[in-house]
Amino acid sequence: MRSIKFFSAALAAASILAGSASASLAATRCPSNGTGCSLAQVARESGIFVGTAISSEMSATELSDARANFNAATSENAFKWDQMSRTQGVTRFDQTDALVNWALAAKVRLRAHNLFWHRIQMPQWVTQSLASSSDPAATLRQLMKDRVNTVVGRYRGKVAIYDVVNEPLKLFGAGYDTQDTAFTPKNIFYTTLGESYIADAFRLTHKADPKAKLFLNELLWDARIGDPKSDALLALVRRLKKAKVPLDGVGLQTHAMLGVKSPNFPSSTSSLKRYIDALGKLGVKVEITELDVRLPLLASEPDPLAAQAAIYRRIASACGKSKACTGLTVWGQRDADSWLDSYGLTRGTAPNRPLLLDDLGARKPAYPAVGAGLLERCASSGKRRPCSAAWPRIPR
Numbered sequence: 001m002r003s004i005k006f007f008s009a010a011l012a013a014a015s016i017l018a019g020s021a022s023a024s025l026a027a028t029r030c031p032s033n034g035t036g037c038s039l040a041q042v043a044r045e046s047g048i049f050v051g052t053a054i055s056s057e058m059s060a061t062e063l064s065d066a067r068a069n070f071n072a073a074t075s076e077n078a079f080k081w082d083q084m085s086r087t088q089g090v091t092r093f094d095q096t097d098a099l100v101n102w103a104l105a106a107k108v109r110l111r112a113h114n115l116f117w118h119r120i121q122m123p124q125w126v127t128q129s130l131a132s133s134s135d136p137a138a139t140l141r142q143l144m145k146d147r148v149n150t151v152v153g154r155y156r157g158k159v160a161i162y163d164v165v166n167e168p169l170k171l172f173g174a175g176y177d178t179q180d181t182a183f184t185p186k187n188i189f190y191t192t193l194g195e196s197y198i199a200d201a202f203r204l205t206h207k208a209d210p211k212a213k214l215f216l217n218e219l220l221w222d223a224r225i226g227d228p229k230s231d232a233l234l235a236l237v238r239r240l241k242k243a244k245v246p247l248d249g250v251g252l253q254t255h256a257m258l259g260v261k262s263p264n265f266p267s268s269t270s271s272l273k274r275y276i277d278a279l280g281k282l283g284v285k286v287e288i289t290e291l292d293v294r295l296p297l298l299a300s301e302p303d304p305l306a307a308q309a310a311i312y313r314r315i316a317s318a319c320g321k322s323k324a325c326t327g328l329t330v331w332g333q334r335d336a337d338s339w340l341d342s343y344g345l346t347r348g349t350a351p352n353r354p355l356l357l358d359d360l361g362a363r364k365p366a367y368p369a370v371g372a373g374l375l376e377r378c379a380s381s382g383k384r385r386p387c388s389a390a391w392p393r394i395p396r
């Protein structure tokens with residue numbers, strides 16, 4: 001309840017702020033090193049959306065911080081299946097309504113995350129109904145259809161982007177998870193329906209809201225050509241586009257160093273840029289969707305915060321340099337709010353301090369580093385601002 005109250009207060013504040021936003025469009029151009037300007041300004045100048053995860057627990061202050069720093073937001077949990085529907089046949093809309101209304105009033109581009117994700121936050125009643133069904137494939141198809149019609153139907157025309165399918169591929173390596181393991185449950189959508197569940201999910205969503213842009217969001221440990229999981233994602237996108245599935249974009253989560261598989265993710269700016277370009281050539285836009293960089297894994301660096309900023313910079317530069325990249329979103333605002341401090345695999349190293357603002361809301365070195373990376377989009381465009389066209393349009 002607390003969250004809803006705060007959302008309403010923030011809604012009023014957002015409407016006022018939105019009115020003054022264009023007036024406050026800084027007359028002074030952001031310097032190329034990103035220093036002294038907000039990421040919202042960087043977004044306006046570069047034409048690349050910059051966002052943060054928005055939680056229904058956020059206070060009015062946090063929401064107005066989000067409005068001041070960013071021009072895009074992703075629902076951290078409010079759209080997830082188990083958050084909206086803990087019991088079969090019952091859907092709660094209070095948190096999602098509040099979030100959608102806040103984004104519309106604040107003129108912040110909203111990414112609804114997500115419709116289908118087997119890994120976590122999948123309601124138990126879904127798996128139970130499949131287990132007790134005589135025709136699990138038909139049951140799952142119907143449940144997917146109901147979810148899309150209930151959720152996407154309600155917000156038709158109000159949500160800019162949906163993450164329709166989240167993390168379809170195997171956690172480690174190529175292919176799909178077909179067995180439960182210590183790290184992940186099997187992909188029950190895949191084991192019940194085969195790969196066609198992905199195309200079906202996109203087609204259903206497109207029918208329910210033809211204007212929303214539809215993304216497939218994936219977790220890659222090191223997004224580069226030649227890495228088996230990254231190549232599997234490229235191949236999947238190629239198949240979907242060939243089959244004319246309404247897929248507009250691919251989200252690269254970029255929880256940098258979530259594991260220890262690639263401690264210097266990305267290997268380099270150019271390897272990530274090449275990968276984004278390769279996706280772009282298949283006819284999709286690309287966004288960095290859940291960026292965070294764990295600080296404890298950089299503890300042996302002479303200046304860990306500078307090393308963290310350098311990783312943020314590499315990732316933002318790759319987005320700035322690749323025309324296919326239309327947005328970059330960090331997974332939360334202040335360090336103290338990061339999911340990594342409560343997540344099983346990473347809470348042991350808390351505080352992970354992976355974000356752009358410290359516990360008190362002050363900008364860390366990584367903040368201007370992100371701005372500098374994205375402003376590389378403008379390196380060759382002279383005085384013209386924005387130096388690229390923002391995509392997609394924010395619904396009104």
Ligand code: XIL
Binds near residue numbers: 077120166253290339
């Ligand atoms: C996380 C949220 O941040 C947590 O609050 C929640 O408890 C678990 O999920 N990949 C995703 C996101 O796609 O949905 C996850 O978000 C982080 C990993």
